[in-house]
Amino acid sequence: PTRLAADAGVIAIQAELRRLQTDLAEARTQNRELTALQRELEQALEAVVSQEPNPMPQVIVIEGLGTHASSAASSVADSEELQSLHQQITELQAQLAVAEGRADAGE
Incomplete structure (x- = not known):
């Protein structure tokens, strides 16, 4: 019975690890998509700055890029989320190694 419980623990940890790895991916x-949007935004802003004599296109371009700017700004939060997911995966891998060791030892 303890062997079955240890195996069940290993299976549960493996499932959680797979879920977190999917979240991380x-x-x-x-x-990557937000980084690409951020590059597009920077290029568009450079283009706007180089067209200074005609202000109207600038307004249109800047308004159109507003949503991209807010998306790119959330990139920092995503980076923190990535670090958190990495930490969770590392902790689960450690738990998995311990659980597999117990299962192999028949504890």
């Missing part, structure tokens, strides 16, 4: 993808 999704967060990394999102972070």
Whole structure:
């Protein structure tokens, strides 16, 4: 019975680890997309600055990029989320190693 409990613990930790790894992969993808948006925003702003004599297109471009700017600004929060997910995965991997050791020892 204790062997079954140890195996069940290993399985539960493995499932949680897979879920966190999926979350981490999704967060990394999102972070890459936000970084690309941030680059686009920077390039667009440089283009706006270089077109100073005609102010109207600047207003349109800046308004159009407002949503991109707010998305790029959340990139910092995503980075903190990535670190948190990394930490959770590291902790679960340690728990998994302990649980697998117990299961192998038949505790």
